[in-house]
Amino acid sequence: MADSSVSYKCPNCGAPLSFLPGKKTVTCEYCGTEFEVSAIEELFRAKQEMAVQAAEAQESKWAIEDAGSEWSSDEAKALHAFTCSSCGAELVCDENTMATECVYCGNPTMIPKRFDGMLKPDFVIPFKKTKQDAVNALKEFYKGHMLLPSNFTANNRVEAIQPMYVPFWLFDSKITAQAEFRAEKHHVINTPNEVITEISVYNCRRKGVMSFERIPVDGSKKMDDAYMESIEPFDYGDLVEFSAAYFTGYLADKYDVTAETSSARADKRVENSAIEVLKSSVENFDAVQLESAAVKKDVGKVSYAMVPVWILTTRYNDKPYTFMMNGQTGKVVGSLPYDKTKAFLYPALCSLVLAPILYFIISALIY
Amino acid sequence: MLKKFLSLIALILLISFSTASAAQTVTDKAGVLKDTEIELLNQKIHAVEQTHKIKIGVAFVKSVVGGDMVTASDDILYQNFANGKNGGIVLLVDMGNRKYEMATDTRMVEQITDSDGIPFLKDRFTSDLSAGNYYGAVNNFADGVDELMTYYETNGVAYGQRKPGEIDPMAAGLAVIIAIFLGVMIRSILIGLMSNVHHATAASDYLKKNSVKIFDNHDTFLFMTVKRRAKSSSSSSSGGHRGGGGGGSF
Numbered sequence: 252m253a254d255s256s257v258s259y260k261c262p263n264c265g266a267p268l269s270f271l272p273g274k275k276t277v278t279c280e281y282c283g284t285e286f287e288v289s290a291i292e293e294l295f296r297a298k299q300e301m302a303v304q305a306a307e308a309q310e311s312k313w314a315i316e317d318a319g320s321e322w323s324s325d326e327a328k329a330l331h332a333f334t335c336s337s338c339g340a341e342l343v344c345d346e347n348t349m350a351t352e353c354v355y356c357g358n359p360t361m362i363p364k365r366f367d368g369m370l371k372p373d374f375v376i377p378f379k380k381t382k383q384d385a386v387n388a389l390k391e392f393y394k395g396h397m398l399l400p401s402n403f404t405a406n407n408r409v410e411a412i413q414p415m416y417v418p419f420w421l422f423d424s425k426i427t428a429q430a431e432f433r434a435e436k437h438h439v440i441n442t443p444n445e446v447i448t449e450i451s452v453y454n455c456r457r458k459g460v461m462s463f464e465r466i467p468v469d470g471s472k473k474m475d476d477a478y479m480e481s482i483e484p485f486d487y488g489d490l491v492e493f494s495a496a497y498f499t500g501y502l503a504d505k506y507d508v509t510a511e512t513s514s515a516r517a518d519k520r521v522e523n524s525a526i527e528v529l530k531s532s533v534e535n536f537d538a539v540q541l542e543s544a545a546v547k548k549d550v551g552k553v554s555y556a557m558v559p560v561w562i563l564t565t566r567y568n569d570k571p572y573t574f575m576m577n578g579q580t581g582k583v584v585g586s587l588p589y590d591k592t593k594a595f596l597y598p599a600l601c602s603l604v605l606a607p608i609l610y611f612i613i614s615a616l617i618y
Numbered sequence: 619m620l621k622k623f624l625s626l627i628a629l630i631l632l633i634s635f636s637t638a639s640a641a642q643t644v645t646d647k648a649g650v651l652k653d654t655e656i657e658l659l660n661q662k663i664h665a666v667e668q669t670h671k672i673k674i675g676v677a678f679v680k681s682v683v684g685g686d687m688v689t690a691s692d693d694i695l696y697q698n699f700a701n702g703k704n705g706g707i708v709l710l711v712d713m714g715n716r717k718y719e720m721a722t723d724t725r726m727v728e729q730i731t732d733s734d735g736i737p738f739l740k741d742r743f744t745s746d747l748s749a750g751n752y753y754g755a756v757n758n759f760a761d762g763v764d765e766l767m768t769y770y771e772t773n774g775v776a777y778g779q780r781k782p783g784e785i786d787p788m789a790a791g792l793a794v795i796i797a798i799f800l801g802v803m804i805r806s807i808l809i810g811l812m813s814n815v816h817h818a819t820a821a822s823d824y825l826k827k828n829s830v831k832i833f834d835n836h837d838t839f840l841f842m843t844v845k846r847r848a849k850s851s852s853s854s855s856s857g858g859h860r861g862g863g864g865g866g867s868f
Binding site for chain 1: 797798812836840844847
């Protein structure tokens with residue numbers, strides 16, 4: 252039976268191939284041979300086609316009635332088995348896995364069925380940051396947080412570091428936006444006895460067109476939306492056409508949130524920014540307030556891209572903490588625990604120092 | 619010759635009487651006090667004056683011309699009672715309009731302050747004035763001045779004022795409340811800094827700057843509103859007095 256997965260092995264020595272961050276070629280870390288991405292694609296195209304067919308053949312056996320009574324229909328749908336082309340072990344993945352690592356032999360494994368046809372990403376931003384970069388960046392991230400528990404850095408250890416290509420929808424849109432603002436001009440007149448303020452109220456109407464390019468919205472239910480929005484922005488200068496060769500040595504999931512579902516988040520961001528642009532054109536007023544707005548999408552285009560993310564999991568006091576690093580820019584995001592004693596003492600200390608200063612200021616003002 | 623001599627004597631006596639009358643401690647042009655009462659009050663006030671080296675004047679009038687009690691009380695003070703070593707104070711009572719006004723000179727206002735001393739004195743005699751007990755009112759006024767001066771001499775600060783180094787409870791309470799509020803704010807900020815995970819609300823990073831074209835740009839004037847705010851009075855708390863003072867009705 253043909254393998255339903257493809258291992259990218261070095262044609263020279265048979266060792267697993269890796270796409271090393273920051274390089275433009277796929278490298279064999281064992282014999283040092285470097286391959287162009289296009290060469291690897293050509294080399295493994297036939298294998299991928301065969302793997303697709305094998306996966307389809309296997310999927311046909313994944314009828315729910317064959318799954319037995321232990322699995323619910325949802326579970327059966329979500330789990331899929333593939334054979335590792337290196338050691339022959341059966342890999343069980345969820346329905347979104349595009350690239351993984353064999354848990355038995357550690358071989359980087361692709362599941363081409365997950366990125367053929369409509370599922371194939373248009374672009375990929377290759378990893379630029381290495382595992383060591385991620386560890387260093389996390390250590391740097393800990394610094395400067397006054398409330399971080401003293402033993403957090405000492406007692407905590409990075410439990411897992413996973414490089415992962417996260418599916419993102421990139422929304423291009425050309426919009427027509429119109430809005431009405433209530434704006435005020437204030438004219439202050441000082442007389443000997445009173446201060447007179449004349450407030451002239453205007454209705455300001457603005458209408459215009461503008462374009463937004465590649466607003467990223469993650470298409471993965473697994474990934475926290477706030478984390479994915481926090482690791483922005485990405486430098487699209489590194490965006491390249493998709494090739495599965497970039498996945499070697501990394502985890503990758505296909506999208507499980509459709510572009511249509513994700514578009515609402517992009518639309519909201521576009522609307523907010525468009526209103527801000529129109530508001531900034533209401534000039535020479537002392538106060539501007541939005542009254543009403545309408546944003547119409549004239550042209551909307553969506554592309555599917557895979558974006559590099561390092562996922563770092565640490566444990567402190569038996570509680571896991573997850574941090575994510577933009578695999579391209581190195582920006583780390585996450586939530587750190589805080590020491591409750593420090594959170595009480597530091598502000599209390601500030602209050603103690605401030606109280607006498609405030610007392611003298613208030614006394615001087617009163618008398 | 620004798621007639622001329624007597625006329626000269628009469629003129630000298632009149633001038634002497636007039637001068638003495640102008641500097642008299644208690645004057646009653648409204649006829650509300652008996653002579654004996656005036657005598658008793660004068661004695662009492664003189665004793666207070668000597669004890670504290672101050673000048674005190676009390677004047678009952680039928681009516682103040684023009685009704686300007688502040689100017690009238692200041693005039694009496696600076697004409698007749700401003701030469702006390704430790705200052706002077708005057709109580710003017712207008713029986714026609716049933717108003718009273720106290721005036722203190724620049725030295726006295728440091729010892730009997732407008733914010734605490736004058737209200738203290740008002741409390742001492744206003745009820746007697748209202749009840750028609752004018753002797754009692756002046757008597758209590760003199761007692762009040764005596765108490766306030768004794769307080770100043772004993773404590774080194776005017777009644778109602780803080781002693782040097784003494785903590786003002788109101789300012790201290792306010793400082794503690796603001797410090798606690800700032801502490802809570804600092805705590806919230808420090809805890810907030812422990813996470814940099816936030817939802818993105820805008821897409822301005824992805825706006826093509828040269829793509830913005832605003833083709834409808836109309837500003838329409840709707841209406842104007844006018845707000846007026848009275849300026850706080852620039853005069854001091856003395857209510858227009860050259861030194862200090864205050865008054866009211868009875």
